[in-house]
Amino acid sequence: MRKTRVMPNHLDKTSRRSLLRFLLASPLLFTPRPVAAFERLLAAAGENEPTAQEAREIIKAATEAIDVFDFEFVAERNLSPAHYTYLSMGVQHEVTLRANRTAFDDFQLRPRRLVGSIRDLDTSTQILGTKMSSPIILAPASSQKAFHPEGELAVARAAKRKDHLQIFSTGSSTPIEEVVAARGAPIWFQLYTADIPTFTRMQLREAEEAGCPAVVLTVDVTATIFDQNRDRIRRFRREDNAECQTCHQSSMVQDAIDAAHAVGFDLERRLDNLMILDWDNVDRIRDATPMKLLLKGILTREDARLCVEHGVDGIVVSNHGGRAEDSGLSAIEALPEIVEEVGGRIPILIDSGFRRGTDFFKALALGADAVCIGRPYLWGLASFGQEGVEAVLDILRSELEIVMKGLGTPNLASITPAYVRRKCSACGQSG
Ligand SMILES: Cc1cc2nc3c(=O)[nH]c(=O)nc-3n(C[C@H](O)[C@H](O)[C@H](O)COP(=O)(O)O)c2cc1C
Structure with missing residues (x-):
């Protein structure tokens, strides 16, 4: 059976959210994960609707990856807390870290139509x-x-x-x-x-x-x-x-x-x-x-x-x-x-x-x-x-x-x- 990284299904959204808030607040249960990782969990618990990213399965081979986020979850699982923290962390409240992703939504593409097929695409x-x-x-x-x-x-x-x-x-x-x-x-x-x-x-x-x-x-x-x-x-x-x-x-x-x-x-x-x-x-x-x-x-x-x-x-x-x-x-x-x-x-x-x-x-x-x-x-x-x-x-x-x-x-x-x-x-x- 494949492993997924979302919260257990038997918990409804409210209880999952409460559980995560409790974990976040509890010094006893603190594990060294960066703020961003907790926020992803909170989002998956229903702060926002779970995205495809939150609910995805952990891939077992590089060839199974559909996009680069598939590797993020494998990296998190493979690395020790110190190394994963070093890799994923931003500074302080990670506002800049989050802005680096959300800001792309403010830029929209203006697609042109009927452009025909491009045979010789050149990215050099x-x-x-x-x-x-x-x-x-x-x-x-x-x-x-x-x-x-x-x-x-x-x-x-x-x-x-x-x-x-x-x-x-x-x-x-x-x-x-x-x-x-x-x-x-x-x-x-x-x-x-x-x-x-x-x-x-x-x-x-x-x-x-x-x-x-x-x-x-x-x-x-x-x-x-x-x-x-x-x-x-x-x-x-x-x-x-x-x-x-x-x-x-x-x-x-x-x-x-x-x-x-x-x-x-x-x-x-x-x-x-x-x-x-x-x-x-x-x-x-x-x-x-x-x-x-x-x-x-x-x-x-x-x-x-x-x-x-x-x-x-x-x-x-x-x-x-x-x-x-x-x-x-x-x-x-x-x-x-x-x-x-x-x-x-x-x-x-x-x-x-x-x-x-x-x-x-x-x-x-x-x-x-x-x-x-x-x-x-x-x-x-x-x-x-x-x-x-x-x-x-x-x-x-x-x-x-x-x-x-x-x-x-x-x-x-x-x-x-x-x-x-x-x-x-x-x-x-x-x-
Ligand atoms: C684990 C890690 C180590 C980094 N080490 C350096 C470094 O030694 N020198 C440097 O100029 N930037 C370093 N950076 C910053 C990257 O060069 C780059 O600016 C940044 O990772 C780009 O953002 P992204 O990770 O969102 O793609 C590092 C970034 C990470 C995640």
């Missing part, structure tokens, strides 16, 4: 010299061995099989050269750094030597919020400590700490400044490397303008999947003003909350050049390793192709703002 593109067969990119995510023993290598092999760009995180649990070898093509490098020039240069050299053509500097995680996240994970980690000892180690950061120790410098202590950066740091990084420089975590037209003024080569519109700050501002809502400000001068990527072909299409229509995904491929990884990541990429790619065919857009250039409109969330009017 080229960004900053990197050719891609799809605008769907694997976002940087640290500690992937927390989700599967093969971690970043399984992701690299899937990216190679399906030909997607992979962005390697500073916090990866596998050395960069091994990931590049497994991917068999250049990957981009995501940089978390500190205001310590020698440390930053060391990191950049490592990525350059590994052949990365671009560096994505993440600018949205401040030390304060990072500490809060870390404390939350640590609390859960105490419960499955053995598992977490090694999988959360970043080989790159650890190597740098060890190298600094060897020359009598306590880098670890100074890493407290991790990620507290300003535009001078951006200028220094831009001047210190031949790699193309993108800033990840930009959400306003003001910062987009500064990116262009400071000679940054590209922007990733992102709120870190709701893991940076609880602003409530979704990435898709931030996109239009950034596209307007940049005016096509540098490429714009986006991530945070993308789960469906229609989500990708909306962002491309609003002016994004490519879209990164985070949790969906990590769900795939946690569920079935490389095969799971491949299946997630297949599903998302095929969902995007279905929308493109349905709306009559044979290639990415033909996806224009004419295909999307925005509903005013206050008045319900579209425009």
Whole structure:
């Protein structure tokens, strides 16, 4: 018999809701699951009508998946509470995390009819010299061995099989050269750094030597919020400590700490400044490397303008999947003003909350050049390793192709703002 994850059938909606409220309130019965997971349960218990997503069955093979959410449930079942929390959590009240999904409802597609059949659909593109067969990119995510023993290598092999760009995180649990070898093509490098020039240069050299053509500097995680996240994970980690000892180690950061120790410098202590950066740091990084420089975590037209003024080569519109700050501002809502400000001068990527072909299409229509995904491929990884990541990429790619065919857009250039409109969330009017 297949296992489903909804509440028992013999409980009516009111009693299920009361039971869940009791569980939420009870410190004795507290289990380390993030707010979002409880809210899904509450929704399934009848706060809202159960959606297809709430009532779905747990799949047993990657080939059984119908959409990417199928993998979320397998990941939740496979992972320890600490690791699932690390994967799924947002910060604080998770308002931003939720907004990343709900905001898509405010953007509607404007389908055209009688567009004929498209035989040669082309989703390829080229960004900053990197050719891609799809605008769907694997976002940087640290500690992937927390989700599967093969971690970043399984992701690299899937990216190679399906030909997607992979962005390697500073916090990866596998050395960069091994990931590049497994991917068999250049990957981009995501940089978390500190205001310590020698440390930053060391990191950049490592990525350059590994052949990365671009560096994505993440600018949205401040030390304060990072500490809060870390404390939350640590609390859960105490419960499955053995598992977490090694999988959360970043080989790159650890190597740098060890190298600094060897020359009598306590880098670890100074890493407290991790990620507290300003535009001078951006200028220094831009001047210190031949790699193309993108800033990840930009959400306003003001910062987009500064990116262009400071000679940054590209922007990733992102709120870190709701893991940076609880602003409530979704990435898709931030996109239009950034596209307007940049005016096509540098490429714009986006991530945070993308789960469906229609989500990708909306962002491309609003002016994004490519879209990164985070949790969906990590769900795939946690569920079935490389095969799971491949299946997630297949599903998302095929969902995007279905929308493109349905709306009559044979290639990415033909996806224009004419295909999307925005509903005013206050008045319900579209425009
Ligand atoms: C488990 C996890 C680890 C992450 N690690 C990093 C990281 O090391 N560097 C970074 O820039 N972003 C990191 N991110 C953020 C992703 O790059 C991306 O912005 C986010 O996941 C996109 O939102 P989504 O998960 O809703 O698709 C991480 C996200 C998750 C879920």
